[in-house]
Amino acid sequence: xxxxxxxxxxxxxxxxxxxxxxxxxxxxxxxxxxxxxxxxxxxxxxxxxxxxxxxxxxxxxxxxxxxxxxxxxxxxxxxxxxxxxxxxxxxxxxxxxxxxxxxxxxxxxxxxxxxxxxxxxxxxxxxxxxxxxxxxxxxxxxxxxxxxxxxxxxxxxxxxxxxxxxxxxxxxxxxxxxxxxxxxxxxxxxxxxxxxxxxxxxxxxxxxxxxxxxxxxxxxxxxxxxxxxxxxxxxxxxxxxxxxxxxxxxxxxxxxxxxxxxxxxxxxxxxxxxxxxxxxxxxxxxxxxxxxxxxxxxxxxxxxxxxxxxxxxxxxxxxxxxxxxxxxxxxxxxxxxxxxxxxxxxxxxxxxxxxxxxxxxxxxxxxxxxxxxxx
Numbered sequence: 001x002x003x004x005x006x007x008x009x010x011x012x013x014x015x016x017x018x019x020x021x022x023x024x025x026x027x028x029x030x031x032x033x034x035x036x037x038x039x040x041x042x043x044x045x046x047x048x049x050x051x052x053x054x055x056x057x058x059x060x061x062x063x064x065x066x067x068x069x070x071x072x073x074x075x076x077x078x079x080x081x082x083x084x085x086x087x088x089x090x091x092x093x094x095x096x097x098x099x100x101x102x103x104x105x106x107x108x109x110x111x112x113x114x115x116x117x118x119x120x121x122x123x124x125x126x127x128x129x130x131x132x133x134x135x136x137x138x139x140x141x142x143x144x145x146x147x148x149x150x151x152x153x154x155x156x157x158x159x160x161x162x163x164x165x166x167x168x169x170x171x172x173x174x175x176x177x178x179x180x181x182x183x184x185x186x187x188x189x190x191x192x193x194x195x196x197x198x199x200x201x202x203x204x205x206x207x208x209x210x211x212x213x214x215x216x217x218x219x220x221x222x223x224x225x226x227x228x229x230x231x232x233x234x235x236x237x238x239x240x241x242x243x244x245x246x247x248x249x250x251x252x253x254x255x256x257x258x259x260x261x262x263x264x265x266x267x268x269x270x271x272x273x274x275x276x277x278x279x280x281x282x283x284x285x286x287x288x289x290x291x292x293x294x295x296x297x298x299x300x301x302x303x304x305x306x307x308x309x310x311x312x313x314x315x316x317x318x319x320x321x322x323x324x325x326x327x328x329x330x331x332x333x334x335x336x337x338x339x340x341x342x343x344x345x346x347x348x349x350x351x352x353x354x355x356x357x358x359x360x361x362x363x364x365x366x367x368x369x370x371x372x373x374x375x
Contacts, residue, residue: 023195168195254279309340
C-alpha cells in the first residue's frame with residue numbers, strides 16, 4: 001500500500017500546481033526575495049477602548065510595521081454556557097465572569113469600521129483573527145485583506161474551510177500541532193484557496209526560548225515549497241525573530257503594547273514601541289548587512305586599519321650595506337607607510353641601500369640586490 005504521506009504530497013502538488021513561494025496581502029508581495037512582513041498583534045491590548053486602539057495603531061505605524069492585527073470573537077457562540085458564566089475574579093479581569101470579561105474587551109462593528117481606514121491612512125493594513133464562524137462573517141463583511149487563524153483552530157477543519165471560502169489570504173498559526181495535523185490543515189485550505197502562509201508558533205504566552213523550535217521554519221519550507229513561511233512569536237525579545245528571518249521566515253507577528261503594566265495577560269510579553277521600532281529597523285537591515293558575499297576592503301576601514309595595522313620598521317639602528325637577517329626588522333603600528341609584515345621573509349637576505357634608524361619604516365627601494373635575489 002502506498003505511503004499516505006506520499007499521497008498527501010501528490011495531492012498537494014496538484015492543489016498548488018507548482019506555485020512559487022509567494023503571497024500577496026493587500027497589494028503587498030511577500031516572498032523569499034522581499035523584506036519580512038511585520039505584523040503588530042494588538043489582540044485585545046486596547047482593552048476594548050477605541051481611543052487606545054487608535055493610539056496603538058498610530059504608534060505601530062510610527063514603528064514601521066506593515067500591518068496591525070486585532071482579534072474578533074462572538075463570545076456567546078464561541079464558549080459553552082458554563083465556561084461563559086464561569087467566575088473570573090483575578091487582577092487581569094474586566095468582568096466578574098469569563099463571558100463578561102471577554103465582552104468588555106470586544107470592539108463593535110462601528111469601531112472596526114473606524115479603525116480599518118485609520119490604519120490605511122497611516123500606510124498599514126488592518127485585519128483580524130476570527131475565532132468562530134460569526135466572527136469570520138463579521139470580518140469578511142468588512143473586506144479585511146487577510147484572515148489570521150489561531151493555533152487553537154489548527155484541527156478545526158470545517159472552520160478552516162469556511163475561512164478559505166472567503167477567498168482572502170490566510171495566515172495559519174500552528175502552535176501545539178504535529179506535522180501531520182499541519183498537512184491536513186494545508187490540504188483542507190488549499191483545496192479551496194491556495195493563498196496561505198504557515199506560521200511556526202508555540203502556543204505559550206510567553207514562550208520560553210527553549211521551546212521556540214525555530215528549525216520548524218526550515219521543516220515547513222522543505223515540506224511546503226509552495227508556501228510562504230513565518231513566525232508567530234510570543235517570546236519577549238527581538239533577537240529570535242531575526243534568527244527566524246535568516247531561517248526563511250518572511251512574515252513575523254509580535255504582540256504590541258504601549259504599557260507593560262496595563263491590565264491584561266498579554267502586555268507583559270508584548271513589545272513596547274522602542275522594541276518594535278528596533279525590531280523593524282533590524283529586520284530591514286538584514287539584506288544590506290548580508291552583502292554580496294565577495295570579501296573586499298571598504299573605504300571606511302582604512303583609518304582604523306592604519307591605526308591598528310603594522311608596518312615593518314628597523315628594530316635598531318642599521319647601517320647602509322647591512323644584510324637583513326632575522327631580528328633586524330619588527331612589526332609595529334601604525335601602518336601608515338612602508339611594507340606590511342607579510343613581506344618580512346621576502347626581505348631577509350637583502351642589502352640595505354641606506355641607513356635606517358630605530359623604528360624607521362623601509363620601502364622596497366631601500367633594499368639593494370633584492371630584485372636580483374628574487375630572480
